[in-house]
Amino acid sequence: MYKTLMKSGVLLAAMASVAACSSTPKPNTEMALSNAALQNAEVAGATELAPIELRTAKEKQAMADTAASKKKFLTAKHLSEQAAVDAELAKAKSEAEKSRAAVTEVEDSIRMIKTELDRSNAQ
């Protein structure tokens, strides 16, 4: 709930930026990039390994789509850019988690073999 509130702070900031004085074209590139970044994050396993970051990215992307359909292009651009970095973060986090888990697994197995070795040497 608190998180949602915080997030809406960012969204509000991004949306407010549309304000009066801008003429931005439709941010097709940014929107395509955030789509790709989201896909990459999901491929990296973010659904399980970085669900909060992934959800944030998806929400921003959905809001970017809405903003674009209302021709609020600057807002759409900023939201797309944020969705993209959030998705990149989700991907980086997922990959980091996987590597950390692999390290832990090998550490554990080395420790197990050493313990076994010590015990049988002690016999």
Added chain:
Amino acid sequence: MKNPIVTTLPIAAVLVLTACGGAPKKIDSLESARASYSSASSNQIIAKHAAAELDAAKVALNKADRLWREKEKRSHTEHYAYVASQKVKIAQLIAQRKEDDARLENMNMERQRVQLDARSAEVDRAREETLAMQKQLEDMQAEVTARGIVATLGDVLFDVGQTSLKASSSVNIDKIANFMRSFPERTALIEGHTDNMGDDDFNLDLARERAFSVRTALVARGIAGSRITTSSRGEASPIADNNTAEGRRKNRRVEVVFPDLGTQVSGLTQ
């Protein structure tokens, strides 16, 4: 790690009030993006592993700075400050992952080394066990046969026609007991044998009693009775010629058979 989103909330509220108007002195999210960028970029590991991400953070940070100096709408500065902060976090995670991946490579080699150690220790242990067993087999003058390990106790164990062990037999019994203590997974079959002098039934009984005496002596030395079975072959399985005194002496005997335990004994046959 400080979440830039947190700092954004009050600022967004302020933004609504200030709109396109004059800028306050500082923007927290920009300050914190600068701080996290400068600490990340001075970290050798992050600089080495995630230079591209740091560059992207720098670009966003510069953009935020420029917008701020040009007194653009605060929300634009906020946006690029946010992007910069996220890029820094991404850089940190990439660096952490690459470090872990490098460690993983070393650790996989370490694991292989340890596995080899464990395996050779196991081989050493098996070899020692085999040597220990061989020594005991020599001690007992046992032979490895198709039935398993067979230790033959000669007729010195008993007086003629008697079923109780002679005192002088205890050295031989001790050796059997030692072996069974060293290899607690082994069971023993004790078989009594006689020469062909006298009545068949008498010989069967005599051999049975003698086998049982050996069992009792082993149990007295602390060997579990459940590991020992006895049987009698009487005069049915001679190993020498019953027509000579020497042959009959050889035929009067107790055999202790230790059946094979799968692969355990196979190393001993050569």
